[in-house]
Amino acid sequence: MDEINHLTAQRDKHLSDAEQHHTKMAPLEALLEGDEVIEEERLTEIRKEHSSLKVPYDASKHRAWLLDAKITRREKLLNHETLMAGYTESMANWKADEQELNEKRDSLSTRLAQIQQQAEEDMAKARQAETDAATAYAQAVAWGDIEGEKNANADAQKAAKNLATATEHNRRQHLIITALEQELAIVDQHIAEAQREYGSIQKTAMFLARTVLEEQWNEQAQALMELGGKLWNVQGMLGGEHLSLMKLVLPQEGEDFHSWTWRELSDRSGKYSVQDILSL
Known part of the structure; x- marks a missing residue:
């Protein structure tokens, strides 16, 4: 902390410096951008003065940005357990929402398929009944079956109504x-929204995990370097x-681009005495 x-x-000091430079730059920028x-001579002076202010302004803003990244990293490391617990809970909630939505989708899909099938079957049945009645009527006429013709005609009218x-x-279906x-x-x-949110939170959690693992790696690497320093020393002795x-x-x-090599082992080896080495 x-x-x-x-x-x-x-960081705040650099931001304050940048703000002071910007305050001086603002009237010059207004002149350069105005109508x-x-x-030409005065314009050259203004541009020169503006440039002399912009260089330290940009430098202060950049230093503040670098420091802000370091602050953010350390705050995440400090609060990583609480943050990760929150991410994990959010991911579980979105996954539960997705499961519930998938169940609802399955129910809707099943009902939709049932209604579509029933609609097709009802129409096919009604058309077939009308066709059968028409066929029966035609057969009755062909064979001179007066009673059959009357019955078929009645069936045809009933089928048409049906x-x-x-x-x-x-239509309603x-x-x-x-x-x-x-x-x-x-x-x-x-x-899709639940999947996107889950993926976004998971990615954020993975970034946090990477930061924590990087820090743990560096700690373990430092411990290994200490052992290496002792080993370097005793081999030399x-x-x-x-x-x-x-x-x-x-x-x-993490944030530093560095590699530990044998030179660090050599440097570390000098701080260990014989007593340090023998006190395993």
């Missing part, structure tokens, strides 16, 4: 089908060579 406070104070006609009723019912399809589209949108250790390249992870 002390380091964060120190970095924050440094006022300025003599077809008209079935057609109206089919298609309204329901359209509404179900629209509801499915809405559910699909919510599923025994008159041995450091051929294997001289191949060491151990990268530092």
Whole structure:
């Protein structure tokens, strides 16, 4: 926390410096961007003065940005357990929402398929009944069956009425089908949203995990370097060579681009006495 406070104070100082430079730059920028006609010599002076202010302004803003990144990193490391718990809970909630939406989608899809099938079957049945009645009527006429002709005609009229009723019912069913399809589209949108939110939070959590793991890596690497320093020292005391250790390249992870090599082992080895080495 002390380091964060120190970095924050440094960042605020750079931001304050940048603001002071910007205050001086503002009237010059107004002149350069305005419509006022300025003599070439005066214009050159203004540009020169503006440039002399912009260089330290940009430098202060950049230093503040670098410090802000360091502050953010340290705040994440400081609060990583709470942050990760929040990310994990949010991911679980979005995953539960997606599961619930998928169940709703399955239910809607099943009902939609049932209504579509029923609508097709009802219309096919009504059309077939009308066709059968017409066929029976034609056969009765062909064979001179007066009674059969009357019955077939009655059946045809009944089938026509049933077809008209079935057609109206089919129209209503298609309204329901359209509404179900629209509801499915809405559910699909919510599923996609849940998946996007889950993925976004997961990515944020992965970035946090990387930061924490980088810090843990660096801590473990430092501990390994301490052991390496002792090993380097004792090998030297025994008159041995450091051929294997001289191949060491151990990268530092995170905000610094650095690798620990045998030179760091050599530097560290000098701080260990015989007593330090023997106190295993």
